Amino acid sequence: MALVLVVDDEESVCEFLTEVLEDAGYRVQTAQDGPRALELISQNPPDAVLLDIRMPELDGMQVMDRIQQQDNRLPVILMTAFGTTEMAIQAMKAGAFDYIIKPFNLDELVLTVKKAVTMRQLAMEVEALREGRTPEPLSMETMIGQSPAMQAVYKNIGRVAASNVTVLIQGESGTGKELVARAIHNNSSRRDGPFIKINCAAIPENLMESELFGHEKGAFTGAGARKPGKFELAHRGTIFLDEIGELSLATQAKLLRVLQEKEFERVGGTEIIRVDVRILAATNKDLEHCVQEGTFREDLYFRLKVVTIWLPPLRERMEDVPVLARAFLQKYSREQNKSVTDFSPEAMALLMQYGWPGNVRELRNVCEQAVVLTRGPVILPEDLPHSLRFPQHAIKENFIKPGMTLKEIVADVERQVILKTLQEHNWNRTATARALGLNRRSLYAKMKEHGLLS
Structure with missing residues (x-):
């Protein structure tokens, strides 16, 4: 999911643009002055910058000049309430991607940001190909869905991507847990490092330790040469442990050590291998129930679920x-x-x-x-x-009536989801909006649209 930096000295403008861009499917960071914007760009480069021209300390033109010194491929869209031909020409000559005038035309704003992000991602892809690296697929292409539930997932990805925190991704089979893991990796500072996936359910127990930690030559029958494990291969990148609930208790104990100490030995070896790896894990099991049953270690469970992202079923x-x-x-x-x-x-x-x-x-x-x-x-x-x-798995409420258009069908589904969530939260709009991944204003508008305000 692409990251957009909004820079404006007016907090209300930052809040408004954050809401608009998050609704359009972007992650958003904000800064209210030039130095803070430059600091954020150096820490976690965005895919596009929306930059106000008139600001205290450093104006937009000065900030853009410094941005170009840091990364001349980063598209900058300048914003101003004082539009003149001379200013527009000056901005474009200075290297701005585009120039928009307040008050904003929101459709034009979102379209301009989309073009800038696409240009940035294509430039990164070309650079990767030139360097002989295989570029990752664009995250906006792989993660599809504009429902409130998916918007909440996107926002959670945005909140955790920049850190090194361990994330547990939970959801039924087929919901797209690997896509979430890849989106976290692709939007993190480790994006240029390896993304190593291991399916814990597909590897026999007697080979699991070797797969994870590697082995030395002669460690067991058939070990004809030293082999690095997945953790070693993921150094300075991300390892994704899919179906982690299938690990045996013995392997769980060894994984816990890696989480705590960031070190391990290869099978048959004595050398301590230290790695810099971010761990993402996924499961379709209720791990808390597995802990109660004694099939999953409680200490590992709490180590893994520092942050949990839940993927809703379709x-x-x-x-x-x-x-x-x-x-x-x-x-x-x-x-x-x-x-x-x-x-x-x-x-x-x-x-x-x-x-x-x-x-x-x-x-x-x-x-x-x-x-x-x-x-x-x-x-x-x-x-x-x-x-x-002839479905056995038809949804319980057969709300589709003869002659309904697709737009009417989707609107009816949306109304049912909002009504059900309101009922679950005793018609508390703040709690309902939070559960649906909406702000209160958007929830109010949808309730009004669907006749739910009475």
Whole structure:
């Protein structure tokens, strides 16, 4: 998720732009003067800067000049309430990416930021290719969803990415836990270091220690040469321990030592290996219940869950189904060299009625199959699996009525989600807004739109 730095001496402007940009899917940092902005840029370079021209101490033109000395590829969008032709020309000649005038046209503002971020990410990708590195996929391309639940996930990623804190990612199978781990890594100071994934459920217990910590030559039958483990390979980067709930108690004890001491020995070795690694872990299990059952160490559990990010199942963010489905449709249509453009209203209605026990992974597989099977440019109900046309996992409230448009279906889902959350929080708007990842103003607007203010 891209990071935007907003620099303005007016706190209200910073707060307003933070709200607008977070709603558009960006992480946001703010500064109210030039020196603080330069400090933030040196600590954690953003993907774009929104910079007010008229500020005390250092004005925007001076700050932009210093930014360009630090990183001349960082796009700077200048803002001012005093727009003149001369100022615009001066700004663009000085190297500004663009120039916008207050009061803002919000659509234009968001579009300008999007263009700047895209340019920055493409420049980083080109640089990676020149240096022989494989660039990571753009995080905004891989994490899809604008529902309040996903906006809350994005914000949590933004809050933890810049630190080295251990993060536990929880959610059902198929919800996208690895994507969250990659987004944290890609938006951290370790982004240029390795991202090493290990699936703890896929490796036999007798090989797990060797996989994690490596082994020396002759350590066991078949160990013909020294082999570095995943922790060693992840030095100065991030290691992602997927399905960590499957680790044995013996391996958990060794992992705890790495978390505490940042050191280990290879299997069959005596040399102490010290590493600088950030640990991210994921599970679809209730680890607290596993602790109570004695299958997971309590001390390791508390070490891992310094910060927890919970990924909602797809059935709890049904408003994201259309955008996810169309993204997968575009991807697989391109891969299959076909010109499939959309779903028929009837096919989309079936997607919206289904309960998605396999979550986003199941939706992706359904879309791939539909693209392969369809004979025309539009996905029809007969292109979808039998399980969707005759579902055992239909959502409980069959709210889709004949003749409803997709917009009406999505609006009805949104109304149900908001109403259910209000009821769960005894109609406390502050608590409801927090649970949905909204601010109070946005919640009020949606309640008014859906007739929930009475």
